[in-house]
Amino acid sequence: MFTVISAARVYPPNEETLLDTRTVPGELKWAASPTEGGWEEVSIMDEKNVPIRTYQVCNVMEPSQSNWLRTDWIPRSGAQRIYVEIKFTLRDCNSLPGVTGTCKETFNLYYYESNNDREHYIRESNFLKIDTVAADESFTQVDIGDRIMKLNTEVRDVKVTTRKGFYLAFQDVGACIALVSVRVFYKTCPLTVRNLATFPDTNTGADTSSLVEVRGSCVNQSEEREEPKMYCGADGEWLVPIGGCVCNLGYEEKSGACQACKVGFNRAVSTDGACSKCPPHSHSEKEGATVCDCNQGYYRSESDPASMPCTQPPSAPQQLISEVNETSVVLEWSAPLKLGGRSDISYSVDCLLCHGPENVLFSPQQSGLRATRVCVSELQAHTRYTFTILARNGVSQGHSAGAGQSVSVTLTTNQAGEFFFNLCTSLTHSAPSPVTSIQAGDVTRHGVSLAWQQPDRPNGVILEYEVKYYEKDQKESSYRIMKTASRSADITGLSPLTVYLFQVRARTAAGYGEFSGPLEFSTNSGRTHSNVFYSILFGCFGARDIAFFFFIISRRYKHAQTHMASETQATAKTHTHTDHLGIYVDPFTYEDPDQAVHEFAKEIDASNIHIEKVIGIGEFGEVCSGRLRLQGKREIYVAIKSLKAAYSDKQRRDFLSEASIMGQFDHPNIIRLEGVVTRCKPVMIITEYMENGSLDTFLRKHDGQFTVIQLVGMLRGIASGMKYLSDMSYVHRDLAARNILVNSNLVCKVSDFGLSRVLQEDPENAYTTRIPIRWTSPEAIAYRKFTPSSDTWSYGVVMWEVMSYGERPYWDMSNQDVIKAIDEGYRLPPPMDCPVCLHQLMLDCWQTERTHRPSFTQILNMLDKLIRNPTTTLRRTGGDRPVSSLLEPVAGPEFVSVWSAEDCLQAIGMGMYRDTLTTAGYTSPDSLLTLTHQDMTSIGIITPSHQDQILASVQQVLLSHMQQIQEQMPDSMVPV
Numbered sequence: 001m002f003t004v005i006s007a008a009r010v011y012p013p014n015e016e017t018l019l020d021t022r023t024v025p026g027e028l029k030w031a032a033s034p035t036e037g038g039w040e041e042v043s044i045m046d047e048k049n050v051p052i053r054t055y056q057v058c059n060v061m062e063p064s065q066s067n068w069l070r071t072d073w074i075p076r077s078g079a080q081r082i083y084v085e086i087k088f089t090l091r092d093c094n095s096l097p098g099v100t101g102t103c104k105e106t107f108n109l110y111y112y113e114s115n116n117d118r119e120h121y122i123r124e125s126n127f128l129k130i131d132t133v134a135a136d137e138s139f140t141q142v143d144i145g146d147r148i149m150k151l152n153t154e155v156r157d158v159k160v161t162t163r164k165g166f167y168l169a170f171q172d173v174g175a176c177i178a179l180v181s182v183r184v185f186y187k188t189c190p191l192t193v194r195n196l197a198t199f200p201d202t203n204t205g206a207d208t209s210s211l212v213e214v215r216g217s218c219v220n221q222s223e224e225r226e227e228p229k230m231y232c233g234a235d236g237e238w239l240v241p242i243g244g245c246v247c248n249l250g251y252e253e254k255s256g257a258c259q260a261c262k263v264g265f266n267r268a269v270s271t272d273g274a275c276s277k278c279p280p281h282s283h284s285e286k287e288g289a290t291v292c293d294c295n296q297g298y299y300r301s302e303s304d305p306a307s308m309p310c311t312q313p314p315s316a317p318q319q320l321i322s323e324v325n326e327t328s329v330v331l332e333w334s335a336p337l338k339l340g341g342r343s344d345i346s347y348s349v350d351c352l353l354c355h356g357p358e359n360v361l362f363s364p365q366q367s368g369l370r371a372t373r374v375c376v377s378e379l380q381a382h383t384r385y386t387f388t389i390l391a392r393n394g395v396s397q398g399h400s401a402g403a404g405q406s407v408s409v410t411l412t413t414n415q416a417g418e419f420f421f422n423l424c425t426s427l428t429h430s431a432p433s434p435v436t437s438i439q440a441g442d443v444t445r446h447g448v449s450l451a452w453q454q455p456d457r458p459n460g461v462i463l464e465y466e467v468k469y470y471e472k473d474q475k476e477s478s479y480r481i482m483k484t485a486s487r488s489a490d491i492t493g494l495s496p497l498t499v500y501l502f503q504v505r506a507r508t509a510a511g512y513g514e515f516s517g518p519l520e521f522s523t524n525s526g527r528t529h530s531n532v533f534y535s536i537l538f539g540c541f542g543a544r545d546i547a548f549f550f551f552i553i554s555r556r557y558k559h560a561q562t563h564m565a566s567e568t569q570a571t572a573k574t575h576t577h578t579d580h581l582g583i584y585v586d587p588f589t590y591e592d593p594d595q596a597v598h599e600f601a602k603e604i605d606a607s608n609i610h611i612e613k614v615i616g617i618g619e620f621g622e623v624c625s626g627r628l629r630l631q632g633k634r635e636i637y638v639a640i641k642s643l644k645a646a647y648s649d650k651q652r653r654d655f656l657s658e659a660s661i662m663g664q665f666d667h668p669n670i671i672r673l674e675g676v677v678t679r680c681k682p683v684m685i686i687t688e689y690m691e692n693g694s695l696d697t698f699l700r701k702h703d704g705q706f707t708v709i710q711l712v713g714m715l716r717g718i719a720s721g722m723k724y725l726s727d728m729s730y731v732h733r734d735l736a737a738r739n740i741l742v743n744s745n746l747v748c749k750v751s752d753f754g755l756s757r758v759l760q761e762d763p764e765n766a767y768t769t770r771i772p773i774r775w776t777s778p779e780a781i782a783y784r785k786f787t788p789s790s791d792t793w794s795y796g797v798v799m800w801e802v803m804s805y806g807e808r809p810y811w812d813m814s815n816q817d818v819i820k821a822i823d824e825g826y827r828l829p830p831p832m833d834c835p836v837c838l839h840q841l842m843l844d845c846w847q848t849e850r851t852h853r854p855s856f857t858q859i860l861n862m863l864d865k866l867i868r869n870p871t872t873t874l875r876r877t878g879g880d881r882p883v884s885s886l887l888e889p890v891a892g893p894e895f896v897s898v899w900s901a902e903d904c905l906q907a908i909g910m911g912m913y914r915d916t917l918t919t920a921g922y923t924s925p926d927s928l929l930t931l932t933h934q935d936m937t938s939i940g941i942i943t944p945s946h947q948d949q950i951l952a953s954v955q956q957v958l959l960s961h962m963q964q965i966q967e968q969m970p971d972s973m974v975p976v
């Protein structure tokens with residue numbers, strides 16, 4: 001006999017072995033029947049030379065064999081279904097001579113469930129058959145001793161649920177067979193952790209299709225988010241995890257467990273996520289922190305989330321100024337230097353000697369003020385008051401920095417007026433500044449026409465003007481008054497050849513401003529008035545102003561065919577101011593370029609500009625970004641174009657001409673000029689800063705990231721700017737995506753007003769070197785016919801650039817090939833995903849006959865129509881609608897039908913101007929889009945930051961509103 005060495009065996013993790021003959025030390029001694037001549041236990045060496053126990057039988061010559069072999073009792077250990085893996089060899093009957101009819105090639109496998117191990121012999125009738133087992137094709141060859149055998153492996157399974165254990169039995173019916181090994185096992189789903197819940201080792205169910213539902217338990221330092229459950233499948237795999245646990249606060253998930261946050265970290269919110277670093281000005285000293293404590297001197301308000309940095313109370317408000325008007329006072333101040341890291345600043349007003357709040361009116365209120373302005377009225381006349389403005393924020397409570405948070409002013413009220421005027425109910429707080437630049441024209445024997453400009457600081461809506469006039473000899477002892485709502489008046493009923501003095505003042509809700517200085521002139525005799533006219537003018541203005549004045553007269557009256565005196569017209573020169581006429585003035589008509597630039601651009605002191613970094617290179621030098629702080633205005637970000645150090649006179653003039661052009665425009669889609677620096681070097685042009693730079697680069701960077709409605713929104717902005725320019729009779733000549741700038745709100749603004757000058761000034765040279773062929777219309781290329789229609793052509797190309805995310809028009813074709821292709825009728829195809837109607841609009845812009853191209857008004861109307869009806873018009877394909885109708889004036893539903901101007905103003909935090917805008921006729925969201933700075937000033941919206949906010953946000957808010965509508969459309973309708 002030899003010793004059986006039990007080899008260490010490795011089983012799959014989801015199988016629990018109940019019996020393995022290869023690991024049983026010593027003999028198996030299973031019960032055999034018959035005890036002699038049937039199954040026989042034989043020790044052999046396996047393929048690794050390890051001795052194993054086998055049972056063999058080979059009674060192939062005798063008929064009617066029934067040799068039984070029964071295992072020992074096997075406890076089932078909770079298993080409900082067991083698997084029997086049998087490895088055996090079987091002799092092929094054909095290989096044995098003389099066994100035909102008696103030799104078999106199968107054996108039978110049986111089982112019998114029993115509660116104990118008391119059976120000493122085999123009761124065959126108790127056994128139930130599991131299967132007949134035959135040798136498989138897929139055997140492996142093994143060396144057993146000096147023989148090569150084919151080893152078969154067969155697995156059978158059976159449900160065992162009724163007793164504590166079972167026996168297995170093998171019935172031989174006349175085969176030559178060796179059972180090399182028998183392994184009995186059941187399957188389990190092994191212990192696992194899913195979603196921070198532990199699921200124990202679980203026996204599979206009794207049936208092959210059964211799923212065992214198992215409830216998990218949360219790992220240490222975690223709690224249930226939703227009951228954790230999983231199913232154990234019959235093959236020992238876990239299925240369908242449901243629910244799970246989350247780490248307790250102060251802990252985070254790492255490799256299926258919850259680990260404490262490290263020092264300096266915390267986890268404060270009970271959602272999935274890792275520990276986060278303590279926010280600024282806070283710390284945690286122990287592991288597992290649920291919240292970081294604020295550093296000394298920093299605080300959190302009750303409503304601050306723990307993820308927010310700790311903050312401080314604000315410092316004192318600054319620059320408190322007061323303006324007393326009789327028994328009212330307007331107090332205005334600037335925000336504190338330090339806001340303490342918070343935005344919830346508010347102010348309150350303390351009034352010493354106010355004799356209780358019931359006696360005094362604070363408008364809009366005494367505390368909780370969000371704006372930096374308050375009006376106090378119903379004070380006592382001739383009384384000294386001290387007002388203190390206190391700044392507080394969410395962490396001021398209990399952490400007062402005392403006097404550091406407030407600023408005070410002491411003032412004395414005046415006599416109460418006869419007509420009590422409550423300053424606080426007015427939009428503005430002071431009367432308009434005096435009217436300047438009164439001009440006289442059309443003098444006759446008995447009358448004169450006067451015109452003047454709006455005061456520099458209207459401080460509110462101008463309700464009317466008052467003209468006071470009297471004979472110079474009579475002084476003011478007897479005067480006449482005439483009132484008018486416009487900025488001109490025809491004075492009649494004057495005496496011939498008499499010298500008169502005229503004064504004008506404006507009135508707003510805050511009262512009358514001061515009168516202008518007197519304008520003196522004499523009525524004429526009826527024959528001529530030119531000399532008198534000139535003397536008046538020279539008495540009041542310089543020569544330059546006169547030239548300017550004459551041009552105004554000539555332009556203004558030209559259209560209206562008025563009866564301007566012929567002498568006056570004869571001396572008119574070609575200078576003008578645009579805000580009256582809405583016509584662009586070419587700065588090159590000025591002999592002195594500095595005069596032009598100062599006519600249209602504000603000179604800025606270089607010390608107010610803080611340059612931060614270079615953002616590009618322009619034609620004349622670097623382009624930088626920086627900040628501009630003008631007195632009395634908030635600091636703003638600006639772009640600064642500078643003229644390189646060594647420049648010729650011509651270069652300086654060319655450089656500044658762009659500012660002279662830009663300075664004439666005031667439109668939300670035209671880049672705004674802030675001013676120029678000409679009196680020191682380097683010479684600079686300061687414009688508003690556009691965070692996203694040029695449109696072409698911007699689109700390339702964000703390829704495919706916008707919805708069609710956003711792209712159309714950009715195109716609408718550009719079209720709106722171009723409509724404004726064409727209304728001003730300005731032809732851009734270089735409209736291209738590279739010359740459109742984009743700000744952080746995706747508002748597009750037309751820029752680069754340099755090329756028109758170059759092309760105009762040096763057409764021959766420009767033709768060969770500067771003309772942007774791909775963007776320019778055929779007639780402009782061929783014979784320099786630049787018109788609003790040639791700008792329309794370029795606009796079509798910009799549309800194509802936008803819809804293709806900055807693709808180069810005509811790709812890498814040469815300029816000559818482009819000219820040829822266009823001439824032959826070729827046009828750019830629709831960019832990918834471009835709605836048909838937009839491509840059709842491009843084709844309209846590229847009509848060879850320029851008069852057939854749409855005007856910018858038509859383009860704008862069409863884009864508005866698209867934006868209003870995105871469901872029907874912005875489909876990606878299938879433009880079944882006749883496009884010509886899209887170019888016609890729109891009579892579709894207004895934005896109002898879906899949204900109101902009021903909603904729009906509320907959305908941008910400018911609801912307080914609702915009434916002002918409605919009264920001035922801005923009732924629909926569309927109309928808000930047309931507002932300019934000038935419009936707003938004239939109707940009383942005078943705060944520059946509010947003007948900017950309205951201009952910058954209205955367009956964006958309306959577009960995002962339209963986008964929301966689009967997103968609610970069915971998928972098939974959504975183009976992107």
Ligand code: ACK
Pocket residue numbers: 615616617618623638639671687688689690691692693694695697741
């Ligand atoms: O594409 P960009 O970043 O945008 O590079 C060019 C560069 O300067 C030369 O023109 C950028 N640029 C010009 N004007 C402005 C502006 N007002 N705001 C921001 N960037 C500007 C332009």
